[in-house]
Amino acid sequence: MSRLLIAAVCLASLPAAAAAAPTELRDGKAPLAIAGAAAGRSGDLAHARKIRAQINRRYLGPHGPKLAVTEASSTGVFESFSLLTTGLDEMRVIPADNGIYFAICPLRATCPYPARRAARPAEAFLPRRQALELALRTFIETSADVVAVSLPTARFVLFIAERQELAREADLPALATALAGDPAIAADASLRRSVDQLTYSRLFVPLGLEPTPTGRDTFTAMPLWPAGLR
Numbered sequence: 001m002s003r004l005l006i007a008a009v010c011l012a013s014l015p016a017a018a019a020a021a022p023t024e025l026r027d028g029k030a031p032l033a034i035a036g037a038a039a040g041r042s043g044d045l046a047h048a049r050k051i052r053a054q055i056n057r058r059y060l061g062p063h064g065p066k067l068a069v070t071e072a073s074s075t076g077v078f079e080s081f082s083l084l085t086t087g088l089d090e091m092r093v094i095p096a097d098n099g100i101y102f103a104i105c106p107l108r109a110t111c112p113y114p115a116r117r118a119a120r121p122a123e124a125f126l127p128r129r130q131a132l133e134l135a136l137r138t139f140i141e142t143s144a145d146v147v148a149v150s151l152p153t154a155r156f157v158l159f160i161a162e163r164q165e166l167a168r169e170a171d172l173p174a175l176a177t178a179l180a181g182d183p184a185i186a187a188d189a190s191l192r193r194s195v196d197q198l199t200y201s202r203l204f205v206p207l208g209l210e211p212t213p214t215g216r217d218t219f220t221a222m223p224l225w226p227a228g229l230r
Contacts, residue, residue, distance in 0.1 A: 043142075044098075044100065044142035044143055044144050045072070045073070045074060045100065047141055047142050048072040048100045048102070048138055048142060048144070049072045051072070051134065051137045051138060051141065052069040052071075052072040052102065052134075055069055055130065055133060055134065055137075056068055056069055058182065058183060059130060059183055060107065061182075061184070063182075063184040064182075064183055064184055065126045065183055065184070066106060066107040067104050067105070067106060067107070067120075067126060067127060067130055067152060068104070068105055068106075068107055069102050069103065069104055069130070069134065070103050070104070070105045070111060071101060071102060071103035071150075072100065072101070072102055073100070073101050074099065074100065074101065075096040075097075075099035075100065075101045075146060075148055076096060076097045076098070076099065077096075078096045078209075078216070078217050078218060078219045079095070079096060079097070079212050079214060079216035079217060079218055080093050080094055080095050080096050080212070080218045080219070081093070081094045081096055081146065081148070081160060081218065081219050081220075081221065082210065082218045082219065082220045082221070083160065083204060083220075083221055083222075083223075084220075084221070084222040084223060085223070086201060086223050086225075086226055087226070088222065088223075088226050093218070094145075094146050094160075094162055095145070095146070096146060096219070098143065098144055098145045098146070099144055099145060099146035099147060099148065100138050100142070100144045100146075100147050100148075101147075101148045101149070101150075102131070102134045102147070102148070102149045102150075103149070103150045104127050104130055104131060104149060104150065104151055104152050105152055106118040106119070106120065106152050109152065111150070111152065112150060112156055113154065113155070113156070114152055114153075114154065116154050118152070119152055119153055119154040120151070120152045120153060121153065122151060122153050122157050122203055122224055125187070125192065125195065126183055127151045127152055128151070128159065128195055128196075128199040128200075128203075129179060129183065129187065129195050130149075130183070131149035131151060131159040131199065132159070132161075132175075132179065132195055132198055132199055133176065133179040133180070134147060134149055135147040135149065135159070135161040135166065136166075136172050136175055136176040136179065137176055139161075139163045139166065139167070139172055140172055140173060140176055144163070145162065145163045145164075146160065146161070146162050146163065147160070147161050148160045151203070155205070156205065156206055157203055157204070157205055157224055158203070158204045158205075158206070158221065159199060159202050159203055159204075160202055160204055160221070161198075161202055166198065169197075169198060170194065170198060175194060175198075178191055178194075179191070179195075200225065201223070201225075203223065203224040203225070204221035204222060204223060204224060205221060205222060205223075205224050206219065206220070206221045207220040207221055207222055208220055
């Protein structure tokens with residue numbers, strides 16, 4: 001298995017020692033997320049699963065977009081995220097020990113890597129809106145410092161947000177309230193603009209796992225759209 005594939009599957013569902021098989025969602029029932037040995041703060045993880053269930057009720061409702069949050073687990077299986085900046089000239093390192101990972105998957109699809117007929121493009125608004133709401137609520141309601149959300153794309157794409165960085169750009173409680181509406185109702189122009197501004201620059205594709213001096217791994221990734229390419 002290539003290091004790139006290991007990196008993708010690790011975040012999708014990983015016990016600390018090995019990558020697990022992809023998760024399949026049937027009839028809207030999300031399986032229990034697997035927490036690794038580095039499970040992070042159990043209270044935060046338990047609350048993240050409550051957030052997952054609450055958001056699923058709206059997104060899997062009769063008129064919802066049928067996008068399920070299938071995982072809520074710790075990012076602590078890695079030491080850090082090493083993210084290239086949009087200019088591809090600097091690397092930003094974010095500790096991963098106190099973070100939450102979520103996965104978004106179309107109903108009845110197999111993730112990661114849903115079939116192309118079920119996958120959504122990275123530009124699709126509703127998965128990015130859902131990912132941003134997951135991050136906002138996690139930062140507001142838990143002590144997590146970083147949130148990573150895999151999108152329901154044909155190739156592995158992550159939305160990665162850091163608490164302090166996001167808080168500098170947005171009023172987290174106000175935006176979370178705006179995002180808490182019915183996703184079946186079209187968002188107004190102002191909300192769409194906020195989602196676009198806060199998500200496009202935080203979408204990443206994995207480059208692989210790199211060992212660190214401590215003997216652990218850092219998850220390296222680059223922007224899906226480097227500066228000037230979108």
